[in-house]
Amino acid sequence: MKTLFDLGDKQNVGLNETIQNLYDEPLKIVRLEEQSIKSCIGCWNCWLKTPGMCVMKDEMAESYVDYVNSDTVILLMDTAQGFLNHRAKAFLDRTIPHHHPYIELVDGECHHVERYENYPDLVFYYDTEGLTDQEEQVIEDYLYRTAYHFKSKAYRIVEKGNSQLIPLDSRSAKNHAVAFGSTESIEKLVIYNGSPRISGSNSTLILEKVVEALGDKVEIRDLKKREKWEEWSKSFKSEKHVMLFMPLYVHAMPSHVMGFIEKLEASEGSISFFVQSGFPESSQSSYLEAYFEQLAVRLGRKYLGTAIKGGMEGLQMRPATAQDKMIKPLANTIENLVYEGEFSKIDIFQLAKPIRYGKGMQILFNLLSKRLLNLFWDHQLKTNNAYEKRFDRPYLS
CATH class of the missing domain: 1.20.5 (Single alpha-helices involved in coiled-coils or other helix-helix interfaces)
Structure with a gap:
């Protein structure tokens, strides 16, 4: 069975017919609109309470049977701000129940062990209108990486005269394409907390320590407060120094963070990023780092860099003294950024270890x-x- 998931904003009847022509059997078409896909909240219930089964009650969950039992899944996606839009990102985040929490090492990186014996080929089509060449490449690289981790072969549909099916081969992230910048000492840093967890958030725990160290030099804003997005997206234009701080979800930002990013407009000032993840190796976050570099360019802001720290899962199960020891290097990195106006290259290098396991x-x-x-x-x-x-x-x- 071949299933096309239409995640676009509009009815793409003509495009669906074009894609159908690439295959010699009828496609099952599943259209998932805005309210059809709730964002993953990182509850882990699909691993620890109802193994393999998402607790969300929406059309996305109802379509899992089509995904798992297809030999080919075609994802028709929209883009925004130089990346997949929040709906497409939510879809990918919500595929995590199809894998175990158990870990295996693949080429020096942690991967989730497969729950099913076979996974569908993943075929991606995304809108390229308004994308730079670099942004288009970042998206393609990210989609390859996601399929690779999820044990699927990856393909992309491109329109070059006629639609063509192009295999996505192994590639590394195109990060470090934009150099870290610097600014004067930061009088006030606005940090957006991108954790989707309702409670038990490592990001929140870390940022509490940052506030203890920096006091009123930082302001933390929780992106779970969606009712504040309009206000915050408007104030973003006048905020001189901004950081997005988040956990890694399926090799990129959680989908609700992408939803907020879509609302941002180009403005003067600096922007920096901090990504913390459960996987120990920083290579897992390099595809997101590549996007954040291009996002800084798109927003017209001075890029102060991306800090990456792995191995943070289990933080809250440790004694308080062990928690403080784990958090201190992260808090120190942000503290240095505020007082010096730039990330310490030594801090960034140390945080990123290990890049991969030897x-x-x-x-x-x-x-x-x-x-x-x-x-x-x-x-x-x-x-x-x-x-x-x-x-x-x-x-x-």
Whole structure:
């Protein structure tokens, strides 16, 4: 079965027919509109309480059967601000139930273990109108990476006269294309907290320590407060120094953060970014870093850089002293940015370690860490009386 998920803002009847011509069998078309896809909130219930099954009650969840049982999934997506729009990002975020929380190492990077034996080929079509060449490449690279992590072959539909199906081969992120800039000492830094979690947010815990260190030199704004977006997007134009701080979700920003980014307009000032993730290696965040560089250019703001810190999952399960030790380097990096007007290259380099695991660390991981990580997940599954269901494949027909 081949399924086309139409995530666009408009009925793309003509485009759907064009895509249909690339295949020798009818496509099942599933149209998911704005209210059809709720944003992932990082609750982990699909891993720890109802293994493999999303707790969201929306049309996206109802369409999981079509996704899992297709040999090919075509995603028709819109773009905004030089990236996939928030609806497309929400769709990708919400595919995480189809994989286990368990981790395996692939080429020195952590990957989620597959829940199903087979995954559909992923075919992407995205609107390129208004994109720079660099932005188009960033999106394509990101989509390759997402499919790679999700055990799917990746293809892109491009329009060169006739529509063509192009395989997306292995590639690295095009990050470090824009150099870190600097500014004068920052009198006030507005930090947007991009965590989607209702409670138990590592980002919030980290930013509380930043406020303790910097006081009224920082203002934290929680992007879960969607009712404030209009006000904040207008004030963004006059804010001299802004940072977006967020967890990594499927190799990029959580979808609600993209929704806020879509509202921003070009303006003077500086912009910086901070990405923290559960995966230890910083290479997981490099595709998002590549986008943030181009976003700074699009917004006309001086790019002060992107700080990346992995290995933050489990932070809140540690004693208070161990939490402080983990958070201190992150808080120090932001503190240095405020007082010096630039990220310390030494801070950024240290935070980003490891970029990938070397062979020695891979051996150690396979001997010790993997077992410990499995115990971490298994303990929570047992606590939720879900351990016996951990290998369930609820959407397989």
